[in-house]
Amino acid sequence: MTVLHPVFGTPVPDEWEVSTVDDIKSPEKSSCVAGPFGSNISSKFFVADGVPVIRGSNLTDDLTQFVGEHFVFVSTDQAQSYVAQHVVAGDLVFTCWGTIGQVGLIPRDGPYSAYIISNKQLKLRPDPLVADSAFLFHYFASPKMVEYIRNRAIGSAVPGINLGILKGLPVVLPPLAIQRKIVAVLSTYEDLIENNNRRIKVLEEIAQRIYREWFVDFRYPGHEDVPMVDSELGPIPQGWEVAPLASLASVVMGQSPPSSAYNMDRGGLPFHQGVGSYGLHFPVHTVYSTVGNRFAEDGDVLVSVRAPVGRINVADRKMILGRGLAGVRANVAPSTFVLEALQYFFREEDVLGNGAIFKSVTRRDVEGLPLVWPGTSLATEFSHHVAPMRNALKLFTTEVTNLRMTRDLLLMRLISGEIDITDLDIAMPEVAA
Secondary structure (H helix, E strand, O other), X not given: OOOEOOOOOOEOOOOOEEEEHHHHEOOOOOOEEEOOOHHHHOHHHEEOOOEEXXXXXXXXXXXXXXOOOOOEEEOHHHHHHHHHHEEOOOOEEEEOEOOOOOEEEOOOOOOOOOEEEOOOEEEEOEOOOOOOHHHHXXXXXXXXXXXXXXXXXXXXXXXXXXHHHHHHOEEEEOOHHHHHHHHXXXXXXXXXXXXXXXXXXXXHHHHHHHHHHHHOOOOOOOHHHOOEEOOOOOOEEOOOEEEEHHHOEEEEEOOOOOHHHEEOOOOOEEEEOOHHHOOOOXXXXXXXXXXXXXXXXXXXXXXXXXXOOOOEEEOOOOEEEOOOEEEEEEOOOOHHHHHHHHHHHOOOOOEOOOOOEOOEOOHHHHHXXXXXXXXXXXXXXXXXXXXXXXXXXXXXXXXXXHHHHHHHHHHHHHHOOOOOOOOOOOOOOOOOO
């Protein structure tokens, strides 16, 4: 009798096993647990350095395994209060409230040896004798599985999943050797994606260095003969001004449509709720909506207005903005100047230029952001230097998008068993990450 995959609806190969998360978790205690109770890991415990706390900004829903930056920390002593919630290399982390469907895999070459999950996450440590962690990551991060998880959400205003829902999720596993072969095939594409992402990061860094050279250190063309004058942001060249963002660009604050309008079948326009769908430069489009009334257009700067505040991406097409984002559209100033100015202003997440920490900001806050404005002539000259880098960024991003589409198509066929790679001769890593 043919067994159908409970999520994909395709026939399950004979040697593959249908089980659940609860069946494949590690037998050790606390291998599948929820995050600490909210008040036990609130911001009052955060310190400058210590054990990193994984938050939503460290997970995505685009098959990025882990974002190893933008951490907050608790002290080593405080971390002992959350021993059950410690995660290490090979563990999986799921967002359980808010942007559900996000999953991350703790890397073996990450910046830290151990982390703590937040109160909005769930931990899974799989049994290594049964399941390869990287295979499970691809399985749970696949579009069909993400949609399956979202459809089981509880709550309306803030959808979520609980530990019982996670433990009951179906898992269809090929033999361990096949799991690792599948990971090896997908890793080929992911290595190419990572190479392009590194190029994108380099171009981003160069553009920011030029901005700092001209508009922070004031070593711009012709600066030698221009005296400095006082301003609310400190000394600036004579003739420049400190201008609110609203005088250089227009701001659109996001508003989320009802979740019933969301889909992953590309119906309507891309919908972005917050930083969970951010890419290195442009957002990754996985969720769409047929309803929406707050839009960003191609080239608009996207600014996160809920924690983490101040994360930046750029819209590469028309899209619907959710309540966690604002769209900034340059008008008086060139778009490249506005982008670099905002990236510099928000160089520390959650911190505005005066050092105040914000969990969210309003339209008034965004429109009032004080920026150093050199005038149209110099801003345009700067744009001429940086625009070619931005064009290259878009080309690299397009290549990454195409690689992802190919990988995702292959992913579905591999993890469903539609493509049989049993006899494929492929080098595999000794330890699957």
